[in-house]
Amino acid sequence: MDLDHASPLCGAGMESDCLLVRAHREAFALIEIMAGPEADAQFHFTGIKKYFNSYTLTGRMNCVLATYGSIALIVLYFKLRSKKTPAVKAT
Amino acid sequence: MNENLFASFITPMMFGLPLVTLIVLFPSLLFPTSNRLVNNRLISLQQWMLQLVSKQMMSIHNTKGQTWALMLMSLILFIGSTNLLGLLPHSFTPTTQLSMNLGMAIPLWAGAVITGFRNKTKASLAHFLPQGTPTPLIPMLVIIETISLFIQPVALAVRLTANITAGHLLIHLIGGATLALMSINTTTTLITFIILILLTVLEFAVAMIQAYVFTLLVSLYLHDNT
Numbered sequence: 264m265d266l267d268h269a270s271p272l273c274g275a276g277m278e279s280d281c282l283l284v285r286a287h288r289e290a291f292a293l294i295e296i297m298a299g300p301e302a303d304a305q306f307h308f309t310g311i312k313k314y315f316n317s318y319t320l321t322g323r324m325n326c327v328l329a330t331y332g333s334i335a336l337i338v339l340y341f342k343l344r345s346k347k348t349p350a351v352k353a354t
Numbered sequence: 355m356n357e358n359l360f361a362s363f364i365t366p367m368m369f370g371l372p373l374v375t376l377i378v379l380f381p382s383l384l385f386p387t388s389n390r391l392v393n394n395r396l397i398s399l400q401q402w403m404l405q406l407v408s409k410q411m412m413s414i415h416n417t418k419g420q421t422w423a424l425m426l427m428s429l430i431l432f433i434g435s436t437n438l439l440g441l442l443p444h445s446f447t448p449t450t451q452l453s454m455n456l457g458m459a460i461p462l463w464a465g466a467v468i469t470g471f472r473n474k475t476k477a478s479l480a481h482f483l484p485q486g487t488p489t490p491l492i493p494m495l496v497i498i499e500t501i502s503l504f505i506q507p508v509a510l511a512v513r514l515t516a517n518i519t520a521g522h523l524l525i526h527l528i529g530g531a532t533l534a535l536m537s538i539n540t541t542t543t544l545i546t547f548i549i550l551i552l553l554t555v556l557e558f559a560v561a562m563i564q565a566y567v568f569t570l571l572v573s574l575y576l577h578d579n580t
Binding site for chain 2: 324330
């Protein structure tokens with residue numbers, strides 16, 4: 264669908280309609296991106312972004328797992344630290 | 355008007371024995387079953403209504419999701435009939451009890467979520483992070499999405515409880531006000547009585563809508579996970 268010429272008023276000085284066409288174009292692009300795993304192929308990340316990004320299914324999954332892992336590590340650290348610290352003795 | 359406004363929400367007992375089980379089972383008696391090919395009018399009407407609701411609700415689901423059709427239809431029938439029976443005077447409505455609604459919401463939600471994690475683990479985990487999130491916001495959004503997931507069954511149960519309880523309380527209050535105003539001012543009594551009638555009509559609608567909303571949300575959670 265040729266959204267650039269969707270509105271006959273585009274280019275005729277009717278800026279609000281051009282904005283409407285642009286909004287529709289972005290909405291369609293968003294729907295296209297959110298199509299599912301088969302859409303992951305359109306993204307070409309390199310390095311660490313290949314595994315941790317917020318666009319591909321794998322990237323999103325790894326980010327979620329990394330967040331949960333970090334929270335678990337923080338909780339474990341504070342638990343072990345409280346066990347190591349000896350109880351304060353009354354003087 | 356009762357001296358205790360919440361007397362109608364206390365689980366009924368008879369000779370020290372709880373009647374809740376009988377009350378919960380009672381609506382099933384109102385839906386007759388038949389093993390005939392051509393049924394009488396009542397059963398035909400019931401079957402037509404069930405078919406209408408199930409077609410509308412299950413059309414969005416794939417094969418896996420449609421295996422839940424019996425569960426969802428039973429759910430909407432049970433909640434709808436319980437809510438409507440609760441509008442009878444001096445009756446007890448099981449769906450005003452949060453414990454009961456949590457007992458329905460949590461297993462259904464958990465079943466849908468576990469199904470999603472078993473069949474589509476990657477997609478279910480990726481669901482916790484909206485696509486296109488800026489990098490600095492990722493940890494915060496994952497936490498927010500996790501919280502919103504666990505809030506779902508609580509919201510489901512509290513929505514039904516609050517709506518039904520609030521409606522019954524309002525009917526109780528306005529009914530009591532109508533009675534009290536009878537000896538004071540006839541015109542005000544009439545206006546209050548009209549408001550009571552309109553409120554009762556609204557409560558009939560709310561009873562059916564809440565059943566539909568509960569079932570629809572469970573259906574949507576299932577759709578997201580199948």
